Amino acid sequence: MSTTTNLPYHLASKDFSTENKFTSQLSQKTILDLLNTKSSTSLHHLKQVHAVALRTGHFQDHYVSGTLVKCYANPHFSNLNFALKVFEYVPNPNVFVFNIIIKGCLQNNEPCKAICCYYKMMIAHARPNKFTYPTLFKACTAAEAAEEGVQVHAHVIKQGLSGDVHIRSAGIQMYGSFREVEGARRMLDEDGNSDVICFNAMIDGYLKCGEVEVAKGLFWSMEDKNVGSWNVMVSGMAKCGMIEEARELFNEMKEKNEISWSAMIDGYIKGGYYKEALEVFNVMQREEIRPRKFVLSSVLAACANLGALDQGRWIHAYVNNNSNSFDAVLGTALVDMYAKCGRLDMAWDVFEKMEKKEVFTWNAMICGLGMHGRAEDAIELFFKMQKQKFRPNGITLLGVLSACAHSGMVDEGLRIFNSMEEVYGIEPGMEHYGCVVDLLGRxxxxxxxxxxxxxxxxxxxxxxxxxxxxxxxxxxxxxxxxxxxxxxxxxxxxxxxxxxxxxxxxxxxxxxxxxxxxxxxxxxxGVKTSTGISMIDFDGVVHEFKMGDGSHAQMKNIYLMLKNMIKRLKMEGYSPNTSQVLFDIEEEEKEAELQYHSEKLAIAFGLINTKPGTTIHVVKNLRMCEDCHSAFKLISQVYVREIVVRDRARYHHFKTGTCSCKDFW
Known part of the structure; x- marks a missing residue:
């Protein structure tokens, strides 16, 4: 078979249309050197080297052909199908080539294809080695292929490779992900030769299955714990909702690495303890531990939920000052943080400057615009992403529908909803129907x-x-x-x-x-009401207010400011909306009840502590009542302040006596 004419693609460019002394004298080492340099970043360069390998006959060499497949399978190129085509033309591929294509499939989020390649490997009688099975176990985990995973385990035993600790730890992780802790434990105990990594995987499996006490028993019985052992326990306990015990373990750790801090921060964030997450991050900074991007992304999520704009801006500056580039994940986290902290202008600035965007980046900006009542802009961005060849997903459509609902754009919202399957190939889910009900109901x-x-x-x-x-x-x-x-x-x-x-x-x-x-x-x-909490970020500290809570150091001055503020508003025509009070009490008592709503306390604090003309940002955990909404419109006019309030449903920008929601929320 001719390797230059039977391929289903055209690779030999004009630069290589005629053989010459240069191409014929190129060695295997030279071609491998070329593949391992610029080919990792340039698809054009890779195809040129591929053509040279074909012309010189080096494609027959498994190291060359395998490295070519590896380069094409690089997730950077999103070109797995091409890599599979090249693989099909490798003559009698050996274990090295098969291992590369199996790993390439997994790296490109195609675990089922990785398993299929292993099947081809068995048919081709290419004997697997110790590098084959860790990747294959991970593929079975990702594909949720429990039955195939058990069969792979049987193959490991037949091949005499069950003693390899890397294979064993991957197998234990796979069984744990399937909640098959008995199978995982059998693998751990097979010959008593498991190392600390295998024990860590087993503990993780127990915690994933909710068997906390068994995990704790195994952990404390380990003689050779490493920092990874402690990290697994901290992370697992936090995920099981045992956040206080996770913190106790974290505090006991004699040695911590960045993963330790990240595990504790993530645990707090997933449990809704955003202030505590920021506190741990601040301690991390005092310990002079340099955070990586995934930690910064987690902390930005905490800032977004708290409205902690100053902390979020510090992270933005930190990344810039340390010459870290904004990848799609970190850039999107920044967009989301700025949008949720009320700075849509800064969110847009980050979004526009991002060189690499993913669908989730567009989603964050679309949802941010929608939450701020900018439905027209959200829809415009929705169509712009499609022009730039980004395919909307279910979250994209959810963001657009939500934007329409909060702006009263009934016809546009229904048109988009009705076109979901036909135009975008997305079957409406529960959330999409919920948005339409909300759209019509509002x-x-x-x-x-x-x-x-x-x-x-x-x-x-x-x-x-x-x-x-x-x-x-x-x-x-x-x-x-x-x-x-x-x-x-x-x-x-x-x-x-x-x-x-x-x-x-x-x-x-x-x-x-x-x-x-x-x-x-x-x-x-036995149902307890949710306490209304309002937060305001001042000088990097998040101040929290609750109705009836007098614990704040400035509460005396806050109450005095509140009293004067209500008096001044009444002079301007403010009349408390007592229909918001859910008690059958006297009108005067109802007015007093409304006066001390948490968001009013936060605004009073803001007026005391910020300079005239400064925008006040408030975050509330519940929906803002109609009385506070009316009062804030008047406050923005009387005190000449812009006030941004984020409640559970959306954002309100109060300025010169009006609100961005146009009283539709």
Missing amino acids: AGLLGEAEEVMYSMPMEPSAAVWGALLGACRKHGDVELGERVGKILLELEPQNSGRYALLSNIYARAGRWDDVANVRKLMKER
């Missing part, structure tokens, strides 16, 4: 929203029913709200927010007996 089209729910191909989730209940509260539909509310109280009997919404609907209708019945039901079921 616009007051409650009947249409209910029709969508009954037309769904799946049973509506509590979140979808919740969107309809929120619309009933907004538009005062007591009858539908009562019906939906009762359904929700059965679906989510421990969700305090559902009781609060139904109570609000009853209270606005003056049905105080029903309000009392809802509160009684909450008490009987």
Whole structure:
């Protein structure tokens, strides 16, 4: 077979159309040197070297052909199919070539293809070696191919390779991912020759399966613990929700590496302990441990959730000062952080300057625009990403639909939703239907929203029913709200927010007996209300406020400022919206109740501690009430301040007496 004419692609460029003394005298070493230099970054250069290998006959050499396959399979090129075509033309590939293509498939997130290549390897009688099986176990893990994984384990035993600790640790990790701890433990104990890496993998497997006590017993029984052993325990305990015990272990560690700090920070973030995550990061800085990109991305997520803009900007400056480039992950984390901290301008600046964007980068910017009420811009960016050959995914469509819902763009939202399958090949999921119900409900089209729910191909989730209940509260539909509310109280009997919404609907209708019945039901079921918390970032410190909490050092001055602020607002025509109070009490008591909402305390703190004209940023964990919304519009006018509030649903930019949401939220 001629290697130069039978290939299904054209590689011999004009530069190599005629053989000459230069190409004929090129050695195997020279070609390998060429492949291992510029070919890792230049596809054009790689194809030129490939053509030379074909012309000189060196493609027959397994080291050359295998290295060619390795270069084509580099995830940087996203060219796995081409690598597979080249592999097909390698004459009698040996174990070296097979190992390369198996690993290449895994690196390109094609674990099933990696398993198929192993099958071809068996048919070709290319004997696997100790480098084959760790990759193959990882492929079975990624593909969730439990049955194939067991068969691969049997092959390892037949090949006499079960004593290799690298193979063993990969196999233990695979069994652990399948929650097959018995199989993992058998592999650990096969000949008593397991090292610390194998024990770490076993502990990780136990923790993934929730067998915490067994994991702890194995951990403390280990004589040769390393820093990885402690890291596995800290990370696993945090993932099991045992965050305090994870912190105790973390504090006990005599030696910590960057992974240790990252495990603790990630544990706090995944558990919703964002302030604690930042505290650990600050200690890490004092220890002069240089954080890598994945740690910085995690910390940026904490900043985004807290609205800790100063800390987020510090990380941005840190990356710039240390000459670290912004890859897609870190750049996207910055975009998300700035957007969630109310600085959409800075989010856009980072987005525009990013050289490499991924679909999730576009998603972050689209969702950020939507949350800030910039639906038209979100839709424009949605079409721009398609022009630049980025294919939208389900999250993209969710961001666009949410943007339409928060801006009242019913026709545009429905048009995009109805085109999901036909145009984008994406089947609408529960979240997409929820967005459409929210879109119609916010616009007051409650009947249409209910029709969508009954037309769904799946049973509506509590979140979808919740969107309809929120619309009933907004538009005062007591009858539908009562019906939906009762359904929700059965679906989510421990969700305090559902009781609060139904109570609000009853209270606005003056049905105080029903309000009392809802509160009684909450008490009987042991449901506790979610405390409203508002946070404000000042000089790198996140200050937290709760209604009735007088623990803040400046609370005396805050209450005084609040009193003067309300007095001044009333002079400008402010009238407290007492319909927001869910108690049947005197009007004066209702006004006092509204006055001390957590977001008002945060604004008072901001007015005291920032210079005139400074923008005040507040983050609240719950939905902002209508009274605070009206008050903040007036505050922005009276005190000549821009106020940015992020509540559970969206962002509000108050300026000169108006809000960016145009009173539609």
